[in-house]
Amino acid sequence: MKIHELSKQSGIHLETIRYYEKMGLMPEPKRLANGYRDYDEASLKQLKFIKTCRALDFSLAEIKYFNALKTQQSQHCEVDSMLAKHLVSVEEKVAELTEIKHFLQSLITEDDHQAADCKAMAQLKAY
Numbered sequence: 001m002k003i004h005e006l007s008k009q010s011g012i013h014l015e016t017i018r019y020y021e022k023m024g025l026m027p028e029p030k031r032l033a034n035g036y037r038d039y040d041e042a043s044l045k046q047l048k049f050i051k052t053c054r055a056l057d058f059s060l061a062e063i064k065y066f067n068a069l070k071t072q073q074s075q076h077c078e079v080d081s082m083l084a085k086h087l088v089s090v091e092e093k094v095a096e097l098t099e100i101k102h103f104l105q106s107l108i109t110e111d112d113h114q115a116a117d118c119k120a121m122a123q124l125k126a127y
Contacts, residue, residue, distance in 0.1 A: 006039045010047040017047065025050055025064055058086065 007014040020026045026046050029037040046067075053063045062082065069077060107120040 001039050001044075003037050003039065006043060006047065009044055010051065012047055012051060020047070020050060023060055023064070025060060025067065056086070057090065062086075 001009075003014045003017060006012075007017060010017075012020075017026070021028060026043060029039050029043060032038050049066075050063055053066065058066075065082075066079065069079065107123055109119055
């Protein structure tokens with residue numbers, strides 16, 4: 001399939017697909033006689049894998065490492081420890097976002113008032 005079809009099926013922009021190829025996250029596709037890239041189902045599966053990892057907030061370097069683990073049978077799998085560390089990071093981000101949420105909730109007032117009397121702006125300036 002051509003890159004436009006791969007992009008459509010994966011939901012990933014074609015420039016991003018090219019970038020992933022350049023970064024070594026995807027194997028170089030076969031080329032047709034006219035020079036167009038020719039992708040297969042394995043390419044689509046790889047893109048879906050990358051998309052899932054990105055949705056879980058893994059870096060491209062971590063995804064590249066995961067790719068290496070898929071092909072190196074003899075190497076000890078450290079994915080569980082990486083996932084545990086990543087979970088701690090996510091929990092820290094959730095805590096930070098919860099603090100931000102509570103702060104924003106404390107700023108919101110339902111009163112109709114002039115900008116000069118806006119308590120939220122005064123609190124933001126003081127913060």
